[in-house]
Amino acid sequence: MKDKSFFKRLRVLMAAGSIAGFVGGWALLAQTDPSNSNDSVAMAQVINPTPTAELSPTLTATAQATVVATATATATLTATVTPLTQISTTTQTTTFTTSSQTRLRTGGS
Amino acid sequence: MKSNMLETRQPRLAGILAGLLALAVAALLALTVAQPLAQSAQSFLALDTEEGFWYVTRAAGLAAYLLLWLSTLWGLAVSSKIFDPLLHRAFTFDVHEFLSLLAIGFVVAHVGALILDSYMPFSIPEILVPFLAPYRPLWVGIGIIGMYLTLLVTVTFYLRSKIGQKAFRTIHLLSFISYIAVTVHSVFAGTDSALISTKLVYIATALVIALLSVHWWMTRRAKQLHA
Numbered sequence: 001m002k003d004k005s006f007f008k009r010l011r012v013l014m015a016a017g018s019i020a021g022f023v024g025g026w027a028l029l030a031q032t033d034p035s036n037s038n039d040s041v042a043m044a045q046v047i048n049p050t051p052t053a054e055l056s057p058t059l060t061a062t063a064q065a066t067v068v069a070t071a072t073a074t075a076t077l078t079a080t081v082t083p084l085t086q087i088s089t090t091t092q093t094t095t096f097t098t099s100s101q102t103r104l105r106t107g108g109s
Numbered sequence: 110m111k112s113n114m115l116e117t118r119q120p121r122l123a124g125i126l127a128g129l130l131a132l133a134v135a136a137l138l139a140l141t142v143a144q145p146l147a148q149s150a151q152s153f154l155a156l157d158t159e160e161g162f163w164y165v166t167r168a169a170g171l172a173a174y175l176l177l178w179l180s181t182l183w184g185l186a187v188s189s190k191i192f193d194p195l196l197h198r199a200f201t202f203d204v205h206e207f208l209s210l211l212a213i214g215f216v217v218a219h220v221g222a223l224i225l226d227s228y229m230p231f232s233i234p235e236i237l238v239p240f241l242a243p244y245r246p247l248w249v250g251i252g253i254i255g256m257y258l259t260l261l262v263t264v265t266f267y268l269r270s271k272i273g274q275k276a277f278r279t280i281h282l283l284s285f286i287s288y289i290a291v292t293v294h295s296v297f298a299g300t301d302s303a304l305i306s307t308k309l310v311y312i313a314t315a316l317v318i319a320l321l322s323v324h325w326w327m328t329r330r331a332k333q334l335h336a
Contacts, residue, residue, distance in 0.1 A: 007203055007204075010204070014204075014208070015211060018172060018211050021172055021175075022168050022172040022215065025167075025168035025172065026154055026164050026165055026168035027153060029164040029168055029301075030153070030154050030160075030164045031153070033155075
């Protein structure tokens with residue numbers, strides 16, 4: 001009778017030990033596997049960095065507005081000096097603005 | 110009469126209220142403690158990754174191998190009567206039987222996780238029929254044969270009275286082939302066999318079985334010579 005209860009306890013102990021070993025081994029494998037560790041993820045990010053911020057349409061539009069404003073200011077300034085230069089600068093400005101607008105459409109879509 | 114009924118109802122009502130309160134507390138605990146705990150356990154055991162079941166397969170395989178080794182070792186010790194001066198024969202026999210059952214439990218976990226695994230999926234025929242597996246077919250096939258032999262040897266524990274002692278012992282000799290098959294499968298099909306620590310475990314365990322087998326064989330031979 002005493003032997004039986006001892007064996008029952010031993011059986012529970014053996015089963016618990018085996019399960020604990022299995023779960024421990026599982027956790028060890030999961031934590032030490034290079035494909036699953038946080039270090040490897042960090043290393044992958046260093047090797048192949050992903051862009052943190054993309055140029056948004058708003059940013060592009062602001063940049064374009066600044067360029068246009070500067071170009072217009074230059075054109076006005078040039079106009080007071082020599083009309084001949086103003087024409088060429090204005091042409092250049094127009095061309096630049098048009099190309100910026102094309103870029104904006106492409107980037108925004 | 111009426112007051113008596115009220116007296117009996119009041120503790121019942123209190124019991125129901127206490128039960129409801131306990132349920133509410135349990136639900137609150139489940140929401141606040143159990144859920145984050147389960148989530149962290151899930152990420153700790155990598156169950157939220159594609160390789161989750163692959164880890165279960167490997168861990169269960171290693172556990173099954175070690176338990177089968179322990180069962181074989183114990184069986185050899187019982188058969189060589191090493192424990193006889195210290196322990197009851199019935200007790201040592203029961204421990205041997207229970208170790209075999211535990212090993213089979215982990216073999217089931219190993220096989221079940223392989224079926225559920227999406228990282229390296231196996232179909233049911235590939236797991237049950239030797240040499241059909243897409244991954245290292247020869248070594249996996251040997252492992253499947255080892256699994257069937259282990260099952261056969263373990264089943265005979267319960268058929269001992271029906272098949273007789275001689276047949277039981279003859280079938281039990283298959284456990285040597287079963288252990289060798291499982292070891293070969295573990296070494297050549299196991300992902301972790303490349304690790305030095307795992308190699309050392311396989312070498313040490315196989316060496317212990319080899320030494321005890323020699324002792325068992327010598328004891329048996331001496332017994333035959335005396336008879």
